[in-house]
Amino acid sequence: MSLLVEEGQRWAVIGPNGAGKTTLFRAISGEVHPTEGRVELFGDDMTRAAPYRKAQRGVGRTYQVTELFQELTVEENLVIATQAVTAERFCFWRPVRMAGELNEACTSALEAVGLTGARHAGVSEMSHGQQRQLEIAMALASNPKLLLLDEPAAGLSAAERKLMKGLINGLPRDLSIVLIEHDMDIALDLVDRVLVLDNGQPIAEGTPDDIRTDQRVQDVYLKFD
């Protein structure tokens, strides 16, 4: 299979459980190295590059299960994410609140996901919905070129889902996005193209409208749901 994401394009990867969607993400972000095939990012072969190198080159990633520093505050979480791809990460001679650029990056990431008021809250005190928003802010904080969202709406209420949908829709258009989502309404409304996986194999690819009417896709989903 192959997946070519052009700059600014938005993709959804859908398919039943165990189809290999998250594994695909893990291969792109470098958590696992594929035994066969290649991962090219921004024109370079980065198949076997360490995850931190890929992140520095501009791959942002969120997780199916929230992965935040639970014992730290929202701001501390964002600082760790923001500085990771800048030279600031080696700076030990001035406090964060005096590091202007770092603060601005945090502020704009918080604004982008609508969490400005929660800046100094402890992560463990936040609701699940807010934590999902913060996950996206963390991924945005390092100013990525490619954003991988693994089920951003997982576990959210209907109202929160709507909020999340609007939030993703409002992200900058020059940012390439690949998202995994079980909720077809969210997945198909947000993207330009869709890849359908089943059992590790691609079974269909096309625009959301193609996919809605594709017989094979419906078979797969009927079989499993």
Add this chain to the structure above:
Amino acid sequence: MNPLRALSLTRRVQLALLVGALVAGMVLPHVVSSFILRLVTLALVSALFAMSVDLMAGYAGLVTIGQAGILGTAMYGVGYVASKTDGGIALQITVGFVAGMTAAVIFGLMAMRSSGVYFILITIAQGMIIWGLASLLVNITGAENGLPGIRRPVNIESGFRYYYATLVVVLICSLALFVVVRSPFGHALKGLRGSETRVRMLGHNSAFLKFYMFLVSGFFATVAGILLVYLNEFVNPTDVILGASALPVLMAILGGIGTLIGPFIGAFVIVFLRNWVSLRVDRWQTLMGLTFILVVLFAREGLVGAVSAWWHKRIDGRDGGVSSVLHEPEKREAVLSESG
């Protein structure tokens, strides 16, 4: 209740305590005996050493039990020049500094790719190997006889003046550490404590981050080593035994790990406790071991945690306080997300 006012009450009390401690530190030499003054000087140096350990153990969650290897190498560097050559103070301090930082670099390179228990075991081995070298390299270290003939700089030779010199250096270093733990680098260390995998996925080279941590922490341990060797005017292998590396860890967890004031308070308690016990019975090691066991089992948040919990409950009205950094359950590191 207005939380802002409550917070400012806490802050006001903290500020008052800080000013009180500073004033006490300034007038102390005029009111206590030279014996007590020497203990206070030792406690200040120990506090700096314990803070350097806490930067790793408390902030980054990487417990080192080999830091006396860095402190001791700095001491031997100073001692070698003072004892075996006719180098002056400037050369002594330079060699001591370079020696301590070299140890930090080597320790860092060895341990930077490990974490958890493995990290602890490696640091123990590092510290003990420095002890082994100190005991065996007779020509350089004088083995059990140590290195005599180390003299304090002339203008701060008296115990009285050396106390003030130590106070100034330790205060400057504490201020620096205060900045370090609030810096971007300090935040990255806290991230390391939360989840190394997550930090790496965000774009940090975690191995290099740990190496860097050894340099920063090693710097403060080196400074503590230089202060200590002039305080004792002597160095021998007992300065680098396992107990010497375990002691700052005990100070940090007794006072409150993951804070800077914790190791400071822990250092004063331990130094005075040790002196008080040693004057009466010859079983300091047993007491130190028991303190370790009791603190780990029953006083998880340390003294600072206990006081702040009491304060928040009785006075300030907010719940909270310091949660135990040490007793956080180990993170599941290998897999971040389930297969989808």
Add this chain to the structure above:
Amino acid sequence: MEHSAERVVDTVKADRRRVLIITALVAIPLIAWTLTQMSLLSFGTQILNGLSFGAVLFFLASGFTMIFGLLRIANLAHGGFYLMGGYVGITTTLVTGQFWLGLIAGGLAIMVLGVFAERVLLRRIRGLVKPEVLLTIGLTFVIGDLSLAMWGGDPRTVPLPGYLKGPIQIGDSFFYPKYRVFVLGLAIVLAAILFYIDRRTKIGAIVRAGVDDRETVAALGININAVFTIAFMFGAFIAGMSGVIGAGFLALLPGQDFEILLFALVVVIIGGLGSLEGAVLGAAVVGLIDSFAKALVPELSFFTLFAPMAIILMIRPNGLLGKAP
């Protein structure tokens, strides 16, 4: 899936082969150089010295590694267990006149101590890795200091029975202490038993399953806490016994608890934590390095331990045979 599992096995095999090749490339010139420095006879003596010291280290490291593999506890009191076990064994041997009784008494005394440490102290903080390590450090200070109070600071050795005293003759002109050969044989027997238990018995299967996945073992209706206690008892028993065995040719004295702990740590750091093969390999390597270094470059004998460990850690952070990160 099977396909990729095979691939993983292949990678592991290739990886081990690479380790072996590199080790050989380093070892062969070193051995050649050593042979130019000493006669064949003293070379043989050093090999046996190294292996018999390695045998003592293996006794210690095997218990350490087993406790770690199963309980995930790095028991730093292991050095203290060794020291106190040795002292108990010496006293028992002196009182009863029986070396074997001393051996068993040393093991049993430490086993009791181990059960106390595991059930009363460590169980309260089960699964909290760092507190567990710090608690065992506290324990080792207490054990070491109380041993000093009870047995004093002079070096002590265990009186050996007549049949283990004196040299053994190999060939025409090669004489070597009987006792060290005995220790070496004992280590081989213990290794064989441990490998047999690990690979062939139900207990071994439970232990290996417990190492991989404690929850599953617990779900199978096995009392995992009892397995933990037994493992800790067994590890402590070997540690106590190894003190008595070691006291036959390495004098016991205060501070030796830390020294022997360091050697055991280097063994498991080089070999890989939780790996029985790693403990065998690491013990042999450390024993040999130590024996040759003490003969050839006595002043640097700690450095010769440090350098290989540093290099191995930089290339393989989890030890030679440890699982990949």
